[in-house]
Amino acid sequence: MPEEALSPIPALLAGADVLVCCGSGGVGKTTTAAALGLEAARHGRRAVVVTIDPAKRLADALGVPGGLGNDPVRIPTGAVDGAGELWALMLDTATTFDGLVTANAADEAQAERILANRFYRNVAGSLSGTQEYMAAERLHALHSDPRFDLVIVDTPPTRNALDFLDAPGTLARFIDHPLFRLMMMPTRRGLKVLNIATQPVLKTIGKVVGGDVVADAVAFFQAFAGMETGFRHRADEVITLLHGPRTRYLLVASPRADTVGEARFFAGRLQEKELAVAAVVVNRCTPDFGAPPARRPRGTAAAALHDNLAELHATAEVERAHVGTLLGDTAIADGTPTVFVPTLPSDVHTLDGLAAIRGFLHDGPSR
Ligand SMILES: Nc1ncnc2c1ncn2[C@@H]1O[C@H](COP(=O)(O)OP(=O)(O)O)[C@@H](O)[C@H]1O
Ligand SMILES: [Mg+2]
Numbered sequence: 001m002p003e004e005a006l007s008p009i010p011a012l013l014a015g016a017d018v019l020v021c022c023g024s025g026g027v028g029k030t031t032t033a034a035a036l037g038l039e040a041a042r043h044g045r046r047a048v049v050v051t052i053d054p055a056k057r058l059a060d061a062l063g064v065p066g067g068l069g070n071d072p073v074r075i076p077t078g079a080v081d082g083a084g085e086l087w088a089l090m091l092d093t094a095t096t097f098d099g100l101v102t103a104n105a106a107d108e109a110q111a112e113r114i115l116a117n118r119f120y121r122n123v124a125g126s127l128s129g130t131q132e133y134m135a136a137e138r139l140h141a142l143h144s145d146p147r148f149d150l151v152i153v154d155t156p157p158t159r160n161a162l163d164f165l166d167a168p169g170t171l172a173r174f175i176d177h178p179l180f181r182l183m184m185m186p187t188r189r190g191l192k193v194l195n196i197a198t199q200p201v202l203k204t205i206g207k208v209v210g211g212d213v214v215a216d217a218v219a220f221f222q223a224f225a226g227m228e229t230g231f232r233h234r235a236d237e238v239i240t241l242l243h244g245p246r247t248r249y250l251l252v253a254s255p256r257a258d259t260v261g262e263a264r265f266f267a268g269r270l271q272e273k274e275l276a277v278a279a280v281v282v283n284r285c286t287p288d289f290g291a292p293p294a295r296r297p298r299g300t301a302a303a304a305l306h307d308n309l310a311e312l313h314a315t316a317e318v319e320r321a322h323v324g325t326l327l328g329d330t331a332i333a334d335g336t337p338t339v340f341v342p343t344l345p346s347d348v349h350t351l352d353g354l355a356a357i358r359g360f361l362h363d364g365p366s367r
Pocket of ligand 1: 030
């Protein structure tokens with residue numbers, strides 16, 4: 001089917017190899033990412049949904065009782081499945097880092113030296129930026145994995161959820177940084193680890209974090225020597241993918257003042273990185289059946305129904321104003337496809353519930 005014959009979400013999915021779902025916590029990002037995976041599978045795609053959120057929400061939304069791990073598992077989509085497939089996983093930073101080390105090491109001995117290093121095991125994974133970089137790295141690895149042709153990313157429920165977009169550039173700059181070069185000196189000049197740890201700058205750092213930590217760190221960077229080129233090259237590839245023509249960014253929002261403010265913040269973050277919002281999903285909308293007749297009917301039941309409709313309509317009007325503010329933001333291009341998903345009677349914990357959300361995403365009212 002040509003893309004223009006499809007409604008907005010199927011068209012977006014057809015034109016993407018990577019789809020990043022962003023938005024603030026609680027608006028339904030994880031639910032949307034999972035439902036988009038279902039929708040993609042129905043269109044014959046082999047989709048993998050990766051969640052960067054350590055909370056078990058994705059497993060919950062997909063109805064996977066044992067939870068998800070770092071390796072993709074196939075989700076049995078049963079009747080809703082077309083010829084496509086749906087897979088899911090939860091990012092594990094440490095395992096991803098280990099894999100990167102193993103892939104870039106000159107030999108097994110170098111990999112083992114690093115993997116066994118105390119600084120690497122205790123500190124490297126929690127350094128600021130590491131988790132974000134590993135998220136971007138994993139996205140790249142999944143994109144290259146022949147099992148999948150669409151990667152859907154569910155970002156964490158925090159304000160810095162899009163920091164992974166900066167991480168590859170930060171890593172590249174870190175590798176070029178004088179301090180990093182200093183740490184690498186022992187191998188360059190044949191110095192002992194302990195000698196390098198007595199360098200004035202490292203001595204100062206050692207007073208704060210402890211001399212042992214510095215010695216471990218120097219040993220780590222010494223073991224790392226020679227791998228920086230591979231890491232840099234990889235970081236550049238990841239940057240290229242994040243800005244690639246088939247990498248799309250979908251903004252999930254809900255029609256309330258506070259969440260619209262947050263959604264505009266995310267749209268601004270994307271704009272800073274020169275990335276466009278490809279579509280907006282407004283989730284948890286109040287269903288609107290229009291304004292009730294001006295005259296309130298007499299009987300108690302009819303009057304209650306009338307009041308109910310009036311209240312829904314008033315709420316929906318307020319929501320429309322909030323959505324107007326969001327779509328009017330300069331960070332969102334005019335005419336960006338927007339799809340509305342109503343609040344369902346209950347939370348989404350099963351594939352059936354997810355299928356309902358999928359249905360609204362597929363052909364829900366758009367503008
Ligand atoms: N349209 C909806 N109708 C009813 N419940 C929803 C809807 N969208 C999301 N939920 C529920 O709201 C909660 C938060 O959704 P989730 O997708 O985890 O949000 P986020 O990932 O943005 O933090 C979950 O319990 C989910 O089942
Ligand atoms: Mg979530």
